[in-house]
Amino acid sequence: MPDSPDKTIAFIGGGNMAASIIGGLLASGWPANAIRVADPSAERRAFLESEHGITCFTDNGECISDAGSVVLAVKPQVLRDVVAPLSGQLGEQQPLLISIVAGIRSADVLGWIGAELPYVRVMPNTPALVNRGVSGLWANEHTGEEQRARAEETMRAVGAVVWVDDEAGIDAVTGVSGSGPAYFFKVMELMIDAAESHGLAPGAARTLVVETALGAATLMGASELSPAELRRQVTSPGGTTEAGMRQMEAAGIDAAVRGGVDAAVRRSTQLSDEFGGR
Ligand SMILES: NC(=O)c1ccc[n+]([C@@H]2O[C@H](COP(=O)([O-])OP(=O)(O)OC[C@H]3O[C@@H](n4cnc5c(N)ncnc54)[C@H](OP(=O)(O)O)[C@@H]3O)[C@@H](O)[C@H]2O)c1
Known part of the structure; x- marks a missing residue:
C-alpha cells in the first residue's frame, strides 16, 4: 500500500494486461488515486476511468510525472518509440521501471532511454486476466530491495511470482509459463x-x-x-x-x-x- 506520492504507479499502455494488474491492485487495497494510465485510445481511457476510477492520460510524460514506478505495458513493436521521447524525464526522475513487454531485453530499453535505471523485467501469462497468472521476474543491479518488493507486489496482484537470477531466465519463463x-x-x-x-x-x-x-x-x-x-x-x-x-x-x-x-x-x-x- 503506498504511503507517499512516490509510490504512485503509472502504466504506459492500458490494454488487457495493464487492466488486469490494475484490477488486482485495487482488489488488494491499492488506492485508485495512486494509479495512472496513459493510452492513445479515448475509448480505452473512458473504459478504465469508469471501470476502475483511476486517472488516465493521453500524454505519456504527464502520466509518469512523479510516479515511483512506471509499468511499460505496450506491444513490443512500439516500445522504442514510447520510451525514447521520455529519456530526459526518466533519467531525471529515476523511477523503478517494470517492463511486462515480451521479448525485449533491458539493455535495449535502457539504451533507447540512455540512462541506468532500476529495472524489473517481467513475463506474465494470460491467466493473469482471471487473477490466476504466474509471472517470472528479473531485476537489474540498480534495483534495491524495496523496489524489488514493489515489483513483486505489483505482479502478485494477478497471481504467483517467481524470481530468476539472470535475464536469460526470462526466455525460459517465456517458453514454460508464458506460452x-x-x-x-x-x-x-x-x-x-x-x-x-x-x-x-x-x-x-x-x-x-x-x-x-x-x-x-x-x-x-x-x-x-x-x-x-x-x-x-x-x-x-x-x-x-x-x-x-x-x-x-x-x-x-x-x-x-x-x-x-x-x-x-x-x-x-x-x-x-x-x-x-x-
Ligand atoms: N496478454 C498477455 O497474456 C501477455 C503475456 C505476457 C506478456 N505480455 C506483454 O504485455 C504487453 C501488453 O499486452 P496486452 O495484451 O495488454 O496488449 P494490448 O491489449 O494491445 O495493450 C497495449 C496497449 O498499449 C496502447 N498503446 C499503443 N501505443 C501506445 C503509446 N504510444 N503510448 C501508450 N499506450 C500505447 C494500445 O493502444 P492501441 O490498441 O490503441 O494501440 C493498447 O491499449 C505486451 O508487450 C505483451 O508482450 C502480454
Missing part, C-alpha cells in the same frame, strides 16, 4: 475431442476436461509430491490409466512436450535479438 497456457489448451482440446468421439455430449466433455485439469493442478499445488509420484498414485498395474499413459508415451509425448518447450525458449531468444536490433 504454457497454450500447451494445456492443446491437451484439453485433444481430450475434449476424444471424449466426444466416445459419445459424450460437448458440454459434458468440456466440463469433465476443465474440472480434471483444475483438479489435477490444485491437487499438485497442495501436495509436496512430485508429479511423477502423483501420477504413480493414480496408476494401478494393468489398469486404465496405465494403458492410457503407455500409449501416450509410445506416441512420443515426452519428446513432444520437451521439444515444444525448447522451441519456445529458442524463439524467445531469437525474438529478443530481432527486437534489440531495431
